[in-house]
Amino acid sequence: MGGDQGTGLSPRLRQCPYLRQQDASRQTPTVGLRAPSARAVTRWILTHPDALPEGDLLQLKAVLANPAELTALGEHVLSFRHLVAHLQGDPLPTWIEAATSTTELPSLRSFAQHLERDLDAVTARLTLPWNSGVVEGHVNRIKMLKRQMFGRAGFDLPRERVLLA
Known part of the structure; x- marks a missing residue:
């Protein structure tokens, strides 16, 4: 479809300096070396x-x-x-x-x-040897329960679920 039948590349892609053919029989473009991200x-x-x-x-x-x-x-x-x-x-x-x-x-x-x-x-x-990781874990768990219950019930059901979880 508008590309070169032999290579499978469009004329625009064939002009790209980063694409080159390693082997004429394989006809597959490869990417040259790039700087690391x-x-x-x-x-x-x-x-x-x-x-x-x-x-x-x-x-x-x-x-x-x-x-x-x-x-x-x-x-x-x-x-x-x-x-x-x-x-x-x-x-x-x-x-x-x-x-x-x-x-x-x-x-x-x-x-x-x-x-x-x-x-x-x-x-x-x-x-110091202490951190707030345990507290942050509980806060994260309560927020997850709150998101799951959003719009489903009044205050009583989410409260009960937090207390029992």
Whole structure:
């Protein structure tokens, strides 16, 4: 239908620089090498290096080696990941100071400033053994029950269901 009968590609697609034919007998277009997505790079940075496959680790090193901003971002993210993984809240103000002094990375600076606004809560979460996970689980369960009962009955039936669940 308007495409080339031999290759199955339209003339417009044949002009695309990313498509090429590997084998004339197969006649199938393939995609050339692309830069990794931001999501993939984020996943590589946030994953512990021992848990990354060798190919992903090599790609991460190649991505972080190019621009100086990415190298600095990788160092800041890795140090923050270390603070969170080892529950170390005491060095957090030092990390925030280092991140806010980085002028090339406005998004990292913004993240650090948001952490600084609620520094007491973030430090408490990273140093104290308690968390509100159980309470949040109950709130989530009650909201689910409320959504299930919406528009079906008055107040008495959802109340009874929450109390008995």
